[in-house]
Amino acid sequence: xxxxxxxxxxxxxxxSVIVGLSIIALFIGIAIYTVIAIPYDEALRLWRGGEDVxxxxxxxxxxxxxDWLTRDALPRTITASSQDEAVTKTTQVLSQEMTDVSFSLxxxxxxxxxxxxxxxxxxxxxxxxxxxxxLTWITPDGRAVRIGDFSIEGDHTYRLxxxxxxxxxxxxxxPEKALFADPNSPDPEASPPLKGTYEMQISTLVFGKDDxxxxxxxxxxxxxxxxxxxxxxxxxxxxxxxxxxxALSFGxxxxxxxxxxxxxxxxxxxxxxxxxxELIQRIxxxxxxxxxxxxxxxxxxxxxxxxxxxLGVIILLSIFGGAVKTFRATFLQVKQDPYIEAAQAYGxxxxxxxxxxxxxxxxxxxxxxxxxxxxxxVFLEASLSVLGLGDPVLPTWGKIINDAYNNGALFQxxxxxxxxxxxxxxxxxxxxxxxxxxxxxxxxxxxREM
Amino acid sequence: MTAKARHLQPDAEPAQPFKLSTRxxxxxxxxxxxxxxxxxxxxxxxxxxxxxxxxxxxGGYVDQIRRGQIQEQIGLRVQADPSLRDxxxxxxxxxxxxxxxxEERRVGLDTPFIVRSFTYLKNALTLNLGRAEYMTxxxxxxxxxLILLERLVPTLxxxxxxxxxxxxxxxxxxxxxxxRYGSLPDRLVVALSPTSSAxxxxxxxxxxxxxxxxxxxxxxxxxVDAPPPAGKIPYALSVLEHLILxxxxxxxxxxxxxxxNWRTFFLIYSxxxxxEMAKAKGLSSQEIERRYILRPTLPTIITSFxxxxxxxxxxxxxxxxxxxxxxxxxxxxxAIGAFDTPVIVGSTMIFAYLxxxxxxxxxxxxxxxxxxxxxxxxxxxA
Numbered sequence: 001x002x003x004x005x006x007x008x009x010x011x012x013x014x015x016s017v018i019v020g021l022s023i024i025a026l027f028i029g030i031a032i033y034t035v036i037a038i039p040y041d042e043a044l045r046l047w048r049g050g051e052d053v054x055x056x057x058x059x060x061x062x063x064x065x066x067d068w069l070t071r072d073a074l075p076r077t078i079t080a081s082s083q084d085e086a087v088t089k090t091t092q093v094l095s096q097e098m099t100d101v102s103f104s105l106x107x108x109x110x111x112x113x114x115x116x117x118x119x120x121x122x123x124x125x126x127x128x129x130x131x132x133x134x135l136t137w138i139t140p141d142g143r144a145v146r147i148g149d150f151s152i153e154g155d156h157t158y159r160l161x162x163x164x165x166x167x168x169x170x171x172x173x174x175p176e177k178a179l180f181a182d183p184n185s186p187d188p189e190a191s192p193p194l195k196g197t198y199e200m201q202i203s204t205l206v207f208g209k210d211d212x213x214x215x216x217x218x219x220x221x222x223x224x225x226x227x228x229x230x231x232x233x234x235x236x237x238x239x240x241x242x243x244x245x246x247a248l249s250f251g252x253x254x255x256x257x258x259x260x261x262x263x264x265x266x267x268x269x270x271x272x273x274x275x276x277x278e279l280i281q282r283i284x285x286x287x288x289x290x291x292x293x294x295x296x297x298x299x300x301x302x303x304x305x306x307x308x309x310x311l312g313v314i315i316l317l318s319i320f321g322g323a324v325k326t327f328r329a330t331f332l333q334v335k336q337d338p339y340i341e342a343a344q345a346y347g348x349x350x351x352x353x354x355x356x357x358x359x360x361x362x363x364x365x366x367x368x369x370x371x372x373x374x375x376x377x378v379f380l381e382a383s384l385s386v387l388g389l390g391d392p393v394l395p396t397w398g399k400i401i402n403d404a405y406n407n408g409a410l411f412q413x414x415x416x417x418x419x420x421x422x423x424x425x426x427x428x429x430x431x432x433x434x435x436x437x438x439x440x441x442x443x444x445x446x447x448r449e450m
Numbered sequence: 451m452t453a454k455a456r457h458l459q460p461d462a463e464p465a466q467p468f469k470l471s472t473r474x475x476x477x478x479x480x481x482x483x484x485x486x487x488x489x490x491x492x493x494x495x496x497x498x499x500x501x502x503x504x505x506x507x508x509g510g511y512v513d514q515i516r517r518g519q520i521q522e523q524i525g526l527r528v529q530a531d532p533s534l535r536d537x538x539x540x541x542x543x544x545x546x547x548x549x550x551x552x553e554e555r556r557v558g559l560d561t562p563f564i565v566r567s568f569t570y571l572k573n574a575l576t577l578n579l580g581r582a583e584y585m586t587x588x589x590x591x592x593x594x595x596l597i598l599l600e601r602l603v604p605t606l607x608x609x610x611x612x613x614x615x616x617x618x619x620x621x622x623x624x625x626x627x628x629x630r631y632g633s634l635p636d637r638l639v640v641a642l643s644p645t646s647s648a649x650x651x652x653x654x655x656x657x658x659x660x661x662x663x664x665x666x667x668x669x670x671x672x673x674v675d676a677p678p679p680a681g682k683i684p685y686a687l688s689v690l691e692h693l694i695l696x697x698x699x700x701x702x703x704x705x706x707x708x709x710x711n712w713r714t715f716f717l718i719y720s721x722x723x724x725x726e727m728a729k730a731k732g733l734s735s736q737e738i739e740r741r742y743i744l745r746p747t748l749p750t751i752i753t754s755f756x757x758x759x760x761x762x763x764x765x766x767x768x769x770x771x772x773x774x775x776x777x778x779x780x781x782x783x784x785a786i787g788a789f790d791t792p793v794i795v796g797s798t799m800i801f802a803y804l805x806x807x808x809x810x811x812x813x814x815x816x817x818x819x820x821x822x823x824x825x826x827x828x829x830x831x832a
Contacts, residue, residue: 289491294798295505413663418655
């Protein structure tokens with residue numbers, strides 16, 4: 001064991017190990033933070049949520065740091081709600097059964113680009129007759145634009161950007177452009193929007209005594225959050241963060257599970273020899289021609305896509321992997337050592353010899369192999385997700401790549417969507433490989449001389 | 451697969467350069483070795499395929515496929531029979547039901563699974579893979595065998611091209627670096643070898659992003675332009691153009707680690723006494739490399755390449771999906787999407803064959819280059 005300690009002291013001298021270990025430490029930190037900050041149930045609620053959770057997020061918005069890299073101020077998402085304290089509702093009783101409720105949602109627009117979309121979310125309480133609203137848009141230079149008049153049913157969402165009538169009225173231009181365009185500029189379509197304070201005036205007629213209306217205006221920006229959003233308005237940060245503990249635990253568990261079981265069977269075969277050794281060797285050869293990924297695909301499509309089922313199947317399929325042969329070669333050497341003979345002479349049990357004398361000797365071979373294996377399993381999980389066989393509930397890096405790929409991120413230029421999970425995968429893979437390669441060189445000096 | 455490849459290095463013994471014995475006895479020894487290996491592999495494949503069947507049928511899926519097919523066949527047969535056309539609806543249904551039960555008994559669906567599993571094994575071994583549920587081959591057939599065999603050509607074209615390129619470029623660079631041990635390119639390859647932890651499709655995504663999305667110089671995917679160019683030469687050129695990115699992706703995912711491993715290996719061998727001797731004799735460095743370094747290491751290198759290839763096959767499914775390459779992998783991907791069970795099971799069989807075939811072809815090459823086989827010193831594999 002002292003040798004192991006020496007080796008560990010030596011390994012920190014490698015700069016690549018320092019880099020690799022610090023990345024791994026960073027990822028472990030992120031993983032712990034994530035599990036504490038966003039509990040499992042909350043993560044699932046967020047990730048599986050639809051418009052109800054993410055209504056105030058734009059679709060496919062780029063990350064905020066894109067804004068820092070460009071000179072123009074890219075529009076962020078602005079929300080203005082009638083429930084804000086600054087907004088005052090004026091109520092005017094017109095007649096016995098008619099009351100006018102008016103308010104205006106005011107916001108500042110300081111950006112150089114046009115918003116992505118405009119939506120109004122109404123929340124109404126009414127007895128019998130539906131409230132009737134008329135909307136007017138006031139631009140910073142004082143123009144008033146009539147948006148529309150309609151009755152509102154319950155919780156209604158009015159998407160200005162999809163209102164074809166409004167579009168026609170605005171001269172066949174997208175509302176989110178026409179409403180923000182500067183009319184004095186020579187070319188209103190190409191020039192930046194008019195900056196300043198905008199106002200959405202909403203005056204409604206309600207027909208019951210206790211009837212009330214609330215509205216929230218959302219001006220969807222082009223950038224959102226540190227990670228951007230996907231096609232379902234979800235903040236990618238949730239999946240990027242939660243992907244970390246999943247990738248790490250999956251990679252480590254799979255690598256440890258396969259390495260340890262493989263080693264155990266190799267030790268068993270070598271120690272007892274004879275037919276057991278033969279059998280293990282033959283199984284290894286058969287295992288070699290088993291198509292692992294197609295079998296995983298079968299398991300995924302037919303039985304369960306759960307990441308833990310996959311983990312179990314992967315471990316089962318790699319028990320008799322190619323590593324059996326390497327371990328066996330080393331065990332055969334160790335078996336000849338005099339101290340094993342001595343142990344036998346004083347009557348040590350088979351279990352004692354295998355677990356206390358044989359297996360510890362193989363750690364120099366096992367440890368680098370284990371660490372090097374981690375990335376291949378992290379990528380295997382991503383591969384399964386890319387094939388659409390990712391875990392049905394958990395957000396993982398591979399599933400983001402799958403979403404991005406299937407929704408044409410490459411064709412439409414949403415590169416951040418693909419690059420962020422890829423970068424994390426790459427860093428994880430690289431850090432474990434760096435450490436594993438260095439461990440290999442320290443533990444197996446034959447390689448180090450080269 | 452990095453670990454697997456590296457695991458192979460330690461136990462290669464230096465073999466002395468040898469004189470050729472007569473051509474005929476060499477041939478017969480190689481043939482004997484190859485046929486022995488082929489029988490071994492065939493047994494291995496049978497067991498592998500049988501295991502796959504067991505896994506596939508754990509939830510009775512293969513049975514379900516068969517039942518569905520029988521139902522469909524008999525339904526069609528009854529409908530097509532003019533003498534039965536006048537039967538009332540209820541009676542006809544009853545007749546179909548009866549025939550289905552009869553047919554199920556005939557093909558042995560009522561026998562215990564252990565008996566049936568051997569029927570399935572026979573079907574799988576003869577590539578009698580049944581009919582697809584949704585997918586059709588390009589020629590319009592629903593036979594799983596035809597769907598998959600049609601896809602085999604593009605897959606073999608891509609993987610053949612990429613792997614041959616990988617093999618020769620790795621050997622070339624490894625020899626080059628072993629001559630310039632410690633130089634900048636050598637250290638660069640050592641530093642870059644951890645990048646092989648990412649699979650080919652992963653680099654594929656980046657390559658598509660750079661060369662197709664941003665630069666727009668190479669196609670996003672597919673095998674030929676749509677519509678395919680007329681004439682053989684433009685067609686071939688178009689295929690070549692589409693081959694560039696996937697081949698590069700495969701190369702990127704393995705060439706650095708492979709070169710690094712082999713270069714280490716060559717370095718170990720170039721410190722052997724007989725290499726020093728050859729140097730002392732004043733042989734040219736090319737000759738030393740060819741006869742004293744490459745020759746004895748080739749068997750082990752080929753074995754390590756076989757393991758690498760097995761790993762790469764696994765990646766084929768996703769790489770073809772990412773590049774929209776109309777091969778086996780893409781077919782599996784579509785089958786997953788359409789939940790086409792017969793195709794998924796069938797392609798697993800085909801992959802088992804392909805793996806075994808890869809092992810066999812490399813075994814054969816191994817037999818050709820390994821002096822121990824040629825000289826009849828027992829076909830012990832390194």
